[in-house]
Amino acid sequence: MMLQLLLVIFFNMLHPFYVSVTEIEQNQKTGTVQISTRIFFDDLEKALDRRYKTNINILKPVNKKQVDALISAYVKAHLKIKANNKELVMKYVGYEIEEEAAWCYFETDKTGPVRNLSVQNDILFEQHDSQINMVHVIVGGKRKSTKLDNPNGQAEFSF
Numbered sequence: 001m002m003l004q005l006l007l008v009i010f011f012n013m014l015h016p017f018y019v020s021v022t023e024i025e026q027n028q029k030t031g032t033v034q035i036s037t038r039i040f041f042d043d044l045e046k047a048l049d050r051r052y053k054t055n056i057n058i059l060k061p062v063n064k065k066q067v068d069a070l071i072s073a074y075v076k077a078h079l080k081i082k083a084n085n086k087e088l089v090m091k092y093v094g095y096e097i098e099e100e101a102a103w104c105y106f107e108t109d110k111t112g113p114v115r116n117l118s119v120q121n122d123i124l125f126e127q128h129d130s131q132i133n134m135v136h137v138i139v140g141g142k143r144k145s146t147k148l149d150n151p152n153g154q155a156e157f158s159f
Contacts, residue, residue, distance in 0.1 A: 018043065018128040022121055024081060025138040031110035033088055037075060039123060041102040047127050048074055058095075058102055071095055075104050075123065082118040083111050114139045115159055122153035 021038040041058045048070045049055055061067040072092035081088045093105035117137055124131045133148040139159040146155045 018124060018131045019134060020121075020123050020131075021134045021136070022079065022119075022123075023136045023138070024117065024119070026083075026111065026114050026140070028140070031112070033081070033083065033108040033111055033114070035079070035081070035090060035106040035108075037079065037104045037106075037123065038098075038101045039104065040100055041097060042100070043124055043127060044071070044074075044102055047124055050127075059097060068092065068094065071102070071104055075106070078121065078123045078125075080120040083114045084116060085118070117157040117159070119155045119157070120153055121148055121155070122150075125150045125153060 018040070020040075023036045024033060026033050045056060045058055051074060052070055054066075054070070056062075056067050056070065058067060058071075076090055076092075079090070081090070088108045088111065090106040090108060093107055095102050095104045097103075117139070119135055119137070121133045121135055123133055125133075129150055131150040133153065134145065135148060135155055136143060136145045137157045138144075139157075142159055144157050144159075146157075148155060
């Protein structure tokens, strides 16, 4: 019994929390909105496997285009952004691995000055009851942040 308890504690220390970080920034020069989302790649793989009934390897993809398409579809399904009450169309740019996480990148077309931003982010909420999604928004050099705890995936920002 003691050994089982020690094993549970040890395995929880390897991946003790479930968190993603999304950064949304309006580029002052281009007027586009740039989005980057950091997700633990093992959790992302499990979510993609579960949702799309396929087994993928983000680190060493057999078919990179397929992995790109699945990541793009998953993030777009779980991350919705409205600027000035108009939904932004996110275009997938790509992903890269940094330590245990995948950074997934998106960009929008040119947008007028952002006065308010609405974010719906429920990335990995279906995977982990304790999932936390951090959201950082930068508009006009002003940074605002919030923490979304499962099941609350909605945030509003005003600038």
